[in-house]
Amino acid sequence: MSDLDDRRMRCPYCKERGTLQPLEANLMMRRPGYVCEKCEGQTRAPGSRATLVVGSVLGAGAIVLALFMVYASIQVGGDLDGRVYGASMFACLGFTVLVWSLVQFSYPEPLDQPARPSRLWLYLLVALGVLAVLGAAIFGFFYYLHEMM
């Protein structure tokens, strides 16, 4: 996305062209969206749907995984504090990502955004990679429980 593309897009609220200002980068995204300098309406990033879907799924998955970790820890017994603390940090992270994705979904995308090549395969690849890491984490967790008990 160039500055020229930014100026071509229209605000989804007041339909004005060239009023959208890019928002500051945050922890989640380099280009989180735009704010209209005329009506102060906020938009999400153009073409961000796939990212937000992946974010929602991973966030929800992390919460489920954290609950599962606590459940497994209780089943096994022993010292719970460290593991519950780890699981709750994991759940907080998942919750943050999930809420942020859902908030972004509530903002409209800018109008007249330039057509861009689909990068869905890239997101799928990233999602698969993260799932593999999560799978390894679950395996490692149970290996740890098994070996330490």
Ligand SMILES: [Zn+2]
């Ligand atoms: Zn506007």
